[in-house]
Amino acid sequence: MTNIHDIAKQAGVSVSTVSRVLNNYKYVASDKRAAVLDIIEALNYTPNKHAIDLIRGETRNIGVILPYNNNTAFDQLLHGILNKASKQDYLITVLPSQYDKAKEIGYLEKIKSKLFDGIILTSRANDWEKIVPYSQYGPIISCEFTEQPEIGCAYTDRYRSFLDALQLLKNKGHQAVAFTTARLASNSTTQIIAAYQEIFGDIPAGYHITNCQSLDDGYAAAQQFMQLPERPSAIYANGDEVAGGIYLYAQSQQLQIPSDVAIIGQENQPVGIGLGLSTVDHQLTKIGEQALNLVIHRSKEKVNIPYQMVERQSM
Amino acid sequence: MTNIHDIAKQAGVSVSTVSRVLNNYKYVASDKRAAVLDIIEALNYTPNKHAIDLIRGETRNIGVILPYNNNTAFDQLLHGILNKASKQDYLITVLPSQYDKAKEIGYLEKIKSKLFDGIILTSRANDWEKIVPYSQYGPIISCEFTEQPEIGCAYTDRYRSFLDALQLLKNKGHQAVAFTTARLASNSTTQIIAAYQEIFGDIPAGYHITNCQSLDDGYAAAQQFMQLPERPSAIYANGDEVAGGIYLYAQSQQLQIPSDVAIIGQENQPVGIGLGLSTVDHQLTKIGEQALNLVIHRSKEKVNIPYQMVERQSM
DNA sequence: CTAATTGATGAAATGCATTTCAAGTCAAGC
DNA sequence: GCTTGACTTGAAATGCATTTCATCAATTAG
Structure with a gap:
């Protein structure tokens, strides 16, 4: 694989300059910028996401733990989350738990390993005391109300x-x-x-x-x-x-x-x-959207989304 | 954050030994292993996933491009994919495209940046000629039939x-x-x-x-x-x-x-x-499962899943 | 009693891009 | 003529874990 050093060598500049071009800094001479861009094009280079994530310590990837992956209600939640995420340029990894405690913890461990910037919990199997400690590694947001001060939530009453x-x-x-x-x-x-x-x-x-x-x-x-x-x-x-x-x-x-x-x-x-x-x-889509907002703002707010009565003919 | 060097120092061994413990190699003296494990526990250490992915060049993360994220058919596909992935210890990132060509390409670029080991295409917006080149960076599997030799598929006729x-x-x-x-x-x-x-x-x-x-x-x-x-x-x-x-x-x-x-x-x-x-x-769940199999085996096979007539009373 | 294994361990290289630091050029301001 | 600020640029440090290579001790085989 071609990396930033190859580009630097071929373009006759330092890696720092290549990095500057890659990240659109001002203060790069336009001829060098052009040269770098040319080589990048010629060598069909794309920066390695892991290297970037490693050094930046941020991923723009959010994990969503959901117990069932074929249940309409969770789909609605996920739908809202995906909508907002897509607009904000975040990626969503779905983590099916089947309410298995160990699996759930396994997913939470991944926030500790820096894989996710945050986690949305659509429902949970473990007690809060098992979950809360993970919030020190990144925001954990619940789609159900919780009084846990460390956990933000978007919920309906x-x-x-x-x-x-x-x-x-x-x-x-x-x-x-x-x-x-x-x-x-x-x-x-x-x-x-x-x-x-x-x-x-x-x-x-x-x-x-x-x-x-x-x-x-x-x-x-x-x-x-x-x-x-x-x-x-x-x-x-x-x-x-x-x-x-x-x-x-x-x-x-x-x-x-x-x-x-x-x-x-x-x-x-x-x-x-x-x-x-x-x-x-119960406005599940909105709850999903709001939950995503809370994660990306690392907020611990409790956001109440009002439910709505929809009267049709069956009552 | 505490890293592998900290562990090594505190445990009085080299980072190689810590790594060996982490990866369960034989040939680590049991007292050193215990010491390392103790320090890991004490310092509440978890290896950084980005560092691992960077050096291993593998992620165990599969991207699934799906045009709609609130459509029953795609949900069935996704359901199958998630089931298999969960069992094989792979993670699934859902990539909603809304059939937007640029978005789809953007997701494919991510396989080039090593973010995903492979990509499953449940449906596509771009012509195959735009998509196929990305298969050099990792397996791309389609859930519809394609005669493209580079693209494996799990499909029903x-x-x-x-x-x-x-x-x-x-x-x-x-x-x-x-x-x-x-x-x-x-x-x-x-x-x-x-x-x-x-x-x-x-x-x-x-x-x-x-x-x-x-x-x-x-x-x-x-x-x-x-x-x-x-x-x-x-x-x-x-x-x-x-x-x-x-x-x-x-x-x-x-x-x-x-x-x-x-x-x-x-x-x-x-x-x-x-x-x-x-x-x-049309066995969408099975197609999803099979698609996941193809990605993880980097297979370019064309797998035909037989559809099934289900006769009930409406016909 | 050598030669060949098996076991155990660390130094250093590797994978890759970002960022800080230092240094140098050049033009404008006094 | 000298100071100052705006530009430019590269070397080196950084983030973190894996893996190869080399080394050394302790066995075991012949």
């Missing part, structure tokens, strides 16, 4: 959002509200359970189904809900794909929506538009 | 798949078959048009709608198709989300599926399972 949505259902006269969630151990699930209890009290048996991700999970969940002795009059799904499945099952049973059963989804995903599903938009 | 699907519809008695596509300028669109002409001859006016990506695009397309003086009896959608939209529109019009209108989608996506949509599975 899930608890309030759940309270709002459930209260809205209650106000519309629903007493029998069922809901679906993804991972039982997630932050989001904890929040909705708390909100549910706040609004409706104890969760009736069978009114909460977990591990719902896709449209057919929703379909299956709806089937279960509808076989319950006391059928729910409204269902709050943890995503619009799941809500879509619920909608389709209801429709297959000739149930009227929303009179027989009301449905609300989350995240305002494309499937919901066609089906006219009401949804709570 | 789109033309055959389209021929098959359309022939199947014809055999079932359909003469009026409409179809949707994504970008007009894409490889896939070119193939389906050719296949269509092969099977059915000229495309009737209004029988081809482009720029369909999401469920509501499908919904809108169906609406247009159904207003045509000669209504199609079957629609071949360019994805299951789009097919889902078509399904929902048809249902909203009390049309029987498949007797009034048959629908086939592509890619076997979750939405299709719930709706019972027939689909042609």
Whole structure:
């Protein structure tokens, strides 16, 4: 491989001068600059990124830890991150963790090895105490709220959002509200359970189904809900794909929506538009964008992104 | 930052010995090894990845150029790539191009600068002649077929798949078959048009709608198709989300599926399972996995992944 | 009891570009 | 005529870990 020394030799200047040309410094005689540029062109030279990163100690590469790489919600987050990154000339490396603690730590170690300038955590498997120490090597930003002072976050207030949505259902006269969630151990699930209890009290048996991700999970969940002795009059799904499945099952049973059963989804995903599903938009794309901003500014701010109720016909 | 010299000094050995410990060589006296390990622990040392990459000339980082970062099909590809990469201990950097030629070239330049060991092209904006020269710096693998000898690819035979699907519809008695596509300028669109002409001859006016990506695009397309003086009896959608939209529109019009209108989608996506949509599975996840294999083996093979017909109730 | 291994270790070279420091030229200002 | 500031430029230090080469000790084989 040809390197900066080769260029210097061929152009009859010192490496410093080549470096100056490469980095567009003023104070390089125009004939030398031209000569260097010519040789660079002739030798088809490109500076070695590792050498640059090594000496500069900066990479413009951000790692994004995401548990699932085929989940619409994380895709939305990633979408926002990529948008902003692309504009700011940052590169994004995706780090799939499957909620594996060791894997997650492995990725965090990479910030210590200087591979990344910062890391965005879309969700996490480890306790904060395991994660926080890594923030001394570079900014770590969470897409969920955290009170950890060392960790900046861009988040939406899930608890309030759940309270709002459930209260809205209650106000519309629903007493029998069922809901679906993804991972039982997630932050989001904890929040909705708390909100549910706040609004409706104890969760009736069978009114909460977990591990719902896709449209057919929703379909299956709806089937279960509808076989319950006391059928729910409204269902709050943890995503619009799941809500879509619920909608389709209801429709297959000739149930009227929303009179027989009301449905609300989350995240305002494309499937919901066609089906006219009401949804709570947690603004995941915006959260992603904001998270990226926080990393590149090495900020430890807590940025609250307001969620949005999108009322369509299913509620 | 503490570096390998610090460790060497504190442990009373040479940097070579530290390096040997770091890389698990035999032939290090166990007491020295222990001493080094102790100091590493005490000083909380992690080797600098840039220094390693610089000297090794290898990164275990693969770039994946993808035009859209919020498109289900590319997500499936990426999903496959990430799965394999994670297992093989490779990192994936996603490079969103929006089909911008300059951006794409910019990403390819990065393989020249040694940032990536290889690049996977899920789709491309530039002509091959612009892309091929970069393959001298590292493997470039395409997820579409190419006859370029320098470029390995993992692909499915789109033309055959389209021929098959359309022939199947014809055999079932359909003469009026409409179809949707994504970008007009894409490889896939070119193939389906050719296949269509092969099977059915000229495309009737209004029988081809482009720029369909999401469920509501499908919904809108169906609406247009159904207003045509000669209504199609079957629609071949360019994805299951789009097919889902078509399904929902048809249902909203009390049309029987498949007797009034048959629908086939592509890619076997979750939405299709719930709706019972027939689909042609182009095995995007497998293609992604295979593409990653090709990069890490620096192979220029052309690997054909067979597509699969998935017959459900919509056809 | 030599010759040939195996084991252990450090000095120095290597990979590559950036940046600081010192030094030198030349023209403008007093 | 001398000082000062704007330009130019190169040598050398820097960032960090790997690897080759040479050396030396301790065995083992013959």
